[in-house]
Amino acid sequence: MTEPHAPVSYEVADGVATIALARPESLNAFDDATKVAFRDHLHDAAADDTVRCVVLTGSGRAFSAGQDLKELVAKRDSGAPLSNTVEEHYNPMVLAITTMPKPVIAAVNGIAAGAGASLAFAADFRIVAESAGFNLAFAGIALSADTGASWTLQRLVGFPKATELLLLPRTIRADEALQLGIATQVVPDDELADVVRELATRLAAGPTLAYASLKRALAYSATHSLPEALTNEGRLMALTGASEDHRAAVNAFLAKEKPTFVGR
Numbered sequence: 001m002t003e004p005h006a007p008v009s010y011e012v013a014d015g016v017a018t019i020a021l022a023r024p025e026s027l028n029a030f031d032d033a034t035k036v037a038f039r040d041h042l043h044d045a046a047a048d049d050t051v052r053c054v055v056l057t058g059s060g061r062a063f064s065a066g067q068d069l070k071e072l073v074a075k076r077d078s079g080a081p082l083s084n085t086v087e088e089h090y091n092p093m094v095l096a097i098t099t100m101p102k103p104v105i106a107a108v109n110g111i112a113a114g115a116g117a118s119l120a121f122a123a124d125f126r127i128v129a130e131s132a133g134f135n136l137a138f139a140g141i142a143l144s145a146d147t148g149a150s151w152t153l154q155r156l157v158g159f160p161k162a163t164e165l166l167l168l169p170r171t172i173r174a175d176e177a178l179q180l181g182i183a184t185q186v187v188p189d190d191e192l193a194d195v196v197r198e199l200a201t202r203l204a205a206g207p208t209l210a211y212a213s214l215k216r217a218l219a220y221s222a223t224h225s226l227p228e229a230l231t232n233e234g235r236l237m238a239l240t241g242a243s244e245d246h247r248a249a250v251n252a253f254l255a256k257e258k259p260t261f262v263g264r
Contacts, residue, residue: 006022006037007021007022007023007031007033007034007037008020008021008022008034008037008038008041009022009059010041010044010045012045012048012050012051014201014204015050015051015052015053015204015205016051016052016053016054016055016200016201016204017041017044017045017048017051017053017054017055018054018055018057019038019041019042019045019054019055019056019057020056020057020058020059021034021038021057021058021059021063021064022059023059024058024059024060024061024062025060026065026068026070027060027061027062027064027065027110027111028058028059028060028062028063028064028065028116029064029065029066029067029068029069029070030064030066030067030068030089030115030116031068031071032071032085032089034068035085035088035089035090035093036089038093039089039092039093039096042054042092042093042096042097042100043092043096045100045102046096046099046100046101046102049263051102052102052203052204052205052206052208052263053102053103053104053105053200053201053203053204054100054102054103054104054105055104055105055107055196055200056097056104056105056106056107056119056120056123057106057107057108057109057196058109058110058116060110061109061110061111062109062110062111062112062116063106063108063109063110063111063112063116063120063132064112064113064115064116064119065111065113065114065116066113066114066115066116066117066137067085067114067115069141086146086147090115090118090146090147091146091147091148093119093147094118094119094122094147094148094152097119097122097123098122098148098152098215098219099215099219100215101208101209101212101215102203102208102211102212103124103125103203103206103211103215104122104123104124104125105123105124105125105126105127105196105199105200105203106119106120106123106125106126106127107127107192107193107196108120108126108127108128108129108132108134108183109129109132109189109192110129110131110132111132111133111134111135111171112132112133112134112135113134113135113136113137114135114136114137114138114147115146115147117134117135117136117137117149118145118146118147118148118149118152118153119147120134121148121149121152121153121156121182122147122148122152124215125184125185125199126177126182126183126184126185127183127184127185127187127192127195127196127199128174128177128178128183128184128185128186128187129174129186129187129188129189129192130174130175130186130187130188130189131174131189132174133171133172133173133174133177134171134172134177134182135169135170135171135172136149136153136165136166136169137169138166138169139166139167139168139169140169145166149166150162150166153165153166155222156180156181156182157180157181157182161180174186205261206261207240207243207245207246207249207261207263208245208261208263208264209239209240209243209245209263209264210240210243210245210246213236213239213240216232216236217229217232217233217236220232221233243264244262244264245259245261245262245263245264248260248261248262249261
């Protein structure tokens, strides 16, 4: 359960863990407390066998504005030590999402900027409200990219377009995000929660081990040769072929019934 006034809420219901940024007054910007809570809740979801799908979202009118610059400036002005937040917070976040052994949905309810956009890019699905958008704001404040944007964005839109969006940052509205392949689906604002719930419920009832193996296969094949990818596919096929879900699916197919998956 989530503590009152926590910067990130964490709820698990019907196999779905919902991790929601809860600083609407700051457009869900990441201060240190928020980064720690978000990172740790991702690890909680990954380790919980009852969780079979993860939803990331924001409260209020933003998904996340990225790094809380006010906190950063306050620290510098006060002479307080600055943590290596990329190594301590953002890198573990994106690795937790991309290696999550279950599907991850980013429910993009509003603007996703900087690290907020990067985290959405790392998810398996991005369901985007019509009023939402993305902004790779890093160059605008004279920074390089973080939270995996240099890796994920070019895989979504291609190298030339990723270069443009990173070097010449602007807001990418939902309809353009769909055309570019950033958004999986764009829906009316008032339908976002229902569409995400339907997809999360479907995924939570699916073959979780197979989903995890497919994610691993895609990630591996993106950086290895075809012979290496084929060998890896063989290992993962052996793993999933011995699973309870595979046996249930085959038996259900032969009986002309709908399979019930247990996630292993």
